[in-house]
Amino acid sequence: MLVLERASRTTEDIDIFWLEGDAFQQMRGVLSECVVTITRRYRLRPDWLNYLSQILMQNEIIIPRGKLWKRYGPLHIYIPPKAYMLALKIMAGRDKDLVDCAILLPQTNIKTRQQARQLLDRYILPQAQEKNLEQIENALNRLFQK
Amino acid sequence: MLSPETIRLMAQTYEEWMQDPSALSRPLETMRWAYQQICAGEDPWTGLGSFSHAWYGYAKGRRVALVSEPLVQPTQETEYTRRWGAFCAASVEFLCERYDIPCPEWARDPYYTLPTPWWHTQQPDDPAVRDYLVNSTPAPFARRDIFCGNRLFQNKYEMYEWTQEARAKGITDPGEIWNYARDKEISVHGA
Numbered sequence: 001m002l003v004l005e006r007a008s009r010t011t012e013d014i015d016i017f018w019l020e021g022d023a024f025q026q027m028r029g030v031l032s033e034c035v036v037t038i039t040r041r042y043r044l045r046p047d048w049l050n051y052l053s054q055i056l057m058q059n060e061i062i063i064p065r066g067k068l069w070k071r072y073g074p075l076h077i078y079i080p081p082k083a084y085m086l087a088l089k090i091m092a093g094r095d096k097d098l099v100d101c102a103i104l105l106p107q108t109n110i111k112t113r114q115q116a117r118q119l120l121d122r123y124i125l126p127q128a129q130e131k132n133l134e135q136i137e138n139a140l141n142r143l144f145q146k
Numbered sequence: 147m148l149s150p151e152t153i154r155l156m157a158q159t160y161e162e163w164m165q166d167p168s169a170l171s172r173p174l175e176t177m178r179w180a181y182q183q184i185c186a187g188e189d190p191w192t193g194l195g196s197f198s199h200a201w202y203g204y205a206k207g208r209r210v211a212l213v214s215e216p217l218v219q220p221t222q223e224t225e226y227t228r229r230w231g232a233f234c235a236a237s238v239e240f241l242c243e244r245y246d247i248p249c250p251e252w253a254r255d256p257y258y259t260l261p262t263p264w265w266h267t268q269q270p271d272d273p274a275v276r277d278y279l280v281n282s283t284p285a286p287f288a289r290r291d292i293f294c295g296n297r298l299f300q301n302k303y304e305m306y307e308w309t310q311e312a313r314a315k316g317i318t319d320p321g322e323i324w325n326y327a328r329d330k331e332i333s334v335h336g337a
Contacts (some may be wrong), residue, residue: 061154
């Protein structure tokens, strides 16, 4: 989604969160057929459509209501708020995530460390913040003055 | 929140996608290729990110091939290309150490030690940030005078595998599954 935010780097995969569990169960076959067809047609990596983050994080975050971006028949694609993307990047805290944070920060109203903490409170559940405390602190230290 | 059954199906579907034989016919996104992308002006984490996806994802069975070819020096070396060349060499040594892959000789070339420290942060003058980076940067980077912290190659592929491993061991509580995976992550990456 950072591609939509004019990031200087291209994306490696498209991270998605599947919003309707029942629909996944019903559409699994069609989805797989589509993904594999696109993988082969464009010689992409097999993981170009990636929901591993959802499998890993669904108990840790509050998924906000997104803005409808595209509709392809029954497939509706929603774009999450930038602030939410920023919160997830702060929690991930890797070098490349901090680069992405620097792109996203000016596009949000977050100016201070305290505001960033409030943002985390909005989207990241307390137990997840506690578990990821060290990387969150490191990310905040590198993004904001103490 | 998705049900455990949906999550199980999603995991199964993902595994099926990974088995697609078309991945074998793709050109490998090697470290040499990543560095070429950097020298050509791409954002460094575009090439390194693609390399990382190959290393942990679709080409994890071909790791030797991902790092064996030496980097090609650009026609005109700059501080920028020199730094990222050193970063690539350090990354190769770091990853080879952790995954029991023989480290290629080219990565140990003293040329890839920087003449002056590179503080890989937006706040290079902040003593607290420097202290943190000195204390947390893995040895293959620090030896080359690159100070970048220790969250470089953490990735969702391994975390996913470790959560699956935890489930296979009979762990069902989501918190315990996370703790299991996180402990594994710390043991491999140090953070």
